Amino acid sequence: MSLEAIEQENTHESSRHPSEQAARTIEQLDFAAESFVDDVLAELESTESESGATPEIVAAARDDIDLEDSLAAITRSVVASTEDTKNKIETVADAHQATTSYAPIKVGEHFLPEVEVRHILKAPSKERRALLEQFKEKYVYQKEGIALLQEHLVNTVQDNPDLTLREFHGKIKAYSNIYGFDSEYRLKAFILATEYAKRHRAVKTARELFPDDAELFRQLLGFAPEGEIEIHDGPMTFYIRCTNPHDYARIYYNSFVTGKEIGKEEIQHAGRSTGCLRYDCRIEALSGTIMAKNLKGSLQDNPIEHDGTTRKHEEQHAIYNLFRTRLAEEGALIQFELAEDWENQEKPLREYLKIRRATRADDWAKDEFLAYLRAGDETQGVVQRLKVPKSKGGTYDYLVSDRERVVDAFVERYGEDIRKMIEDAVQDIYTHDYHATLEAAANALDDLRAAYYSPDEIVGLLTTEPLDKWPKVVSRLLHE
Amino acid sequence: MPTTDSQDMEMDESVRKLYEEFVAKMEELTKQRRELIETYKQALDSRKQKRHES
Numbered sequence: 104m105s106l107e108a109i110e111q112e113n114t115h116e117s118s119r120h121p122s123e124q125a126a127r128t129i130e131q132l133d134f135a136a137e138s139f140v141d142d143v144l145a146e147l148e149s150t151e152s153e154s155g156a157t158p159e160i161v162a163a164a165r166d167d168i169d170l171e172d173s174l175a176a177i178t179r180s181v182v183a184s185t186e187d188t189k190n191k192i193e194t195v196a197d198a199h200q201a202t203t204s205y206a207p208i209k210v211g212e213h214f215l216p217e218v219e220v221r222h223i224l225k226a227p228s229k230e231r232r233a234l235l236e237q238f239k240e241k242y243v244y245q246k247e248g249i250a251l252l253q254e255h256l257v258n259t260v261q262d263n264p265d266l267t268l269r270e271f272h273g274k275i276k277a278y279s280n281i282y283g284f285d286s287e288y289r290l291k292a293f294i295l296a297t298e299y300a301k302r303h304r305a306v307k308t309a310r311e312l313f314p315d316d317a318e319l320f321r322q323l324l325g326f327a328p329e330g331e332i333e334i335h336d337g338p339m340t341f342y343i344r345c346t347n348p349h350d351y352a353r354i355y356y357n358s359f360v361t362g363k364e365i366g367k368e369e370i371q372h373a374g375r376s377t378g379c380l381r382y383d384c385r386i387e388a389l390s391g392t393i394m395a396k397n398l399k400g401s402l403q404d405n406p407i408e409h410d411g412t413t414r415k416h417e418e419q420h421a422i423y424n425l426f427r428t429r430l431a432e433e434g435a436l437i438q439f440e441l442a443e444d445w446e447n448q449e450k451p452l453r454e455y456l457k458i459r460r461a462t463r464a465d466d467w468a469k470d471e472f473l474a475y476l477r478a479g480d481e482t483q484g485v486v487q488r489l490k491v492p493k494s495k496g497g498t499y500d501y502l503v504s505d506r507e508r509v510v511d512a513f514v515e516r517y518g519e520d521i522r523k524m525i526e527d528a529v530q531d532i533y534t535h536d537y538h539a540t541l542e543a544a545a546n547a548l549d550d551l552r553a554a555y556y557s558p559d560e561i562v563g564l565l566t567t568e569p570l571d572k573w574p575k576v577v578s579r580l581l582h583e
Numbered sequence: 584m585p586t587t588d589s590q591d592m593e594m595d596e597s598v599r600k601l602y603e604e605f606v607a608k609m610e611e612l613t614k615q616r617r618e619l620i621e622t623y624k625q626a627l628d629s630r631k632q633k634r635h636e637s
Contacts, residue, residue, distance in 0.1 A: 161627070
């Protein structure tokens with residue numbers, strides 16, 4: 104995609120949904136009504152405290168003027184005005200929707216896929232087909248809405264990084280109204296907003312503490328840069344522009360976590376990429392905020408303007424990925440909390456760990472497989488290297504720092520009783536299941552090679568597929 | 584059927600008008616609220632005065 108096309112796409116993505124104005128206005132009405140009550144309470148308190156009146160005098164004066172009744176009457180008028188205006192706006196929005204576009208989900212309607220499926224299964228068999236068609240239409244529409252909300256949030260925080268939680272919530276509610284999100288999704292999206300706010304604050308705080316780029320670099324990555332670098336702050340990312348291939352390779356290989364020695368081969372391998380997003384960081388609150396750019400030549404030869412829309416696009420991608428991953432993680436965590444016993448908790452816990460593992464190890468392993476495939480290495484050799492834990496000298500143990508982090512976080516939140524259960528699940532997903540995934544992926548690669556696919560073809564086919572989906576993708580390819 | 588710009592603008596305009604009407608009503612209610620607080624202040628003063636006199 105050309106830079107111009109990306110720019111145009113971004114402009115298009117930033118434009119709001121036609122019904123969003125209506126939904127946002129409804130949110131403002133609620134806010135105004137709540138503020139009215141807050142204000143009147145504050146005014147009453149200050150009036151009483153300024154007067155210095157005793158509780159008896161306050162009680163008598165309130166009775167004298169029927170304060171509570173008068174207050175209730177005014178508040179009733181506020182509620183009536185708010186409701187009346189909301190209804191009118193909804194009517195306008197519905198009419199607009201009906202005349203301008205066909206939307207399978209009406210404004211304000213809730214569409215819960217799981218509930219709908221249960222209804223369909225209970226329906227008489229001759230009605231099922233029609234219900235299923237209707238369901239599909241709504242389902243696709245809602246999925247589009249989720250994608251649009253994510254895009255909208257990503258674009259909005261780029262334009263206004265200091266977006267408040269209330270503003271975030273307003274946007275989530277606005278989209279919920281249009282696309283029928285249920286309260287669980289709204290809450291998950293809100294948790295995500297708090298995650299964003301936390302990361303944005305962490306980025307700002309780190310920058311305030313370390314205004315000097317080289318010092319900030321050292322704090323983030325644990326080593327002083329050898330070459331010239333500069334760091335640009337994004338809404339929730341640090342964009343590090345490196346001119347020294349060794350510096351870049353150390354970031355590329357997360358060497359401050361894995362302890363991997365960076366030699367000529369690694370520098371050459373890392374040097375083929377133009378940029379990378381790294382999850383680990385020495386400051387826990389800043390995990391997932393580091394984006395590095397590999398520059399050929401000095402900073403003077405490569406002014407930031409040259410990165411232009413590519414940088415914006417990469418940053419959007421980074422935020423979008425974090426949102427998507429966090430949303431999936433939160434979904435699994437909520438399921439975990441909702442479950443009443445271990446039998447029902449195990450599945451969401453495993454799912455949660457798999458999602459964490461995907462960004463921290465699977466994606467990395469995928470890069471390694473494809474890189475070594477190009478160099479003509481044996482896939483089983485790659486599997487063996489990736490499997491060696493750091494404690495036994497392995498330099499590809501991407502999950503080393505996350506094992507303890509996950510166990511500690513769960514124990515802190517749910518108590519010591521849960522430790523053994525979490526440790527076992529982590530051991531299973533981060534070791535056994537991970538190793539099985541690596542082996543299955545390697546076998547899938549070998550199958551493609553055996554079927555005479557060229558390395559370039561294999562890279563093209565698998566580069567966008569998650570590592571654990573490789574066997575299925577390959578099997579489909581070879582048996583079609 | 585795609586939404587046209589003029590139809591979007593028309594809806595935005597209707598929503599804006601409704602919001603303005605709402606703001607006007609809220610201003611009126613805020614005025615009533617302030618009057619009530621003022622009356623309350625006077626009632627407190629009056630009660631304090633009575634207590635002082637007795």
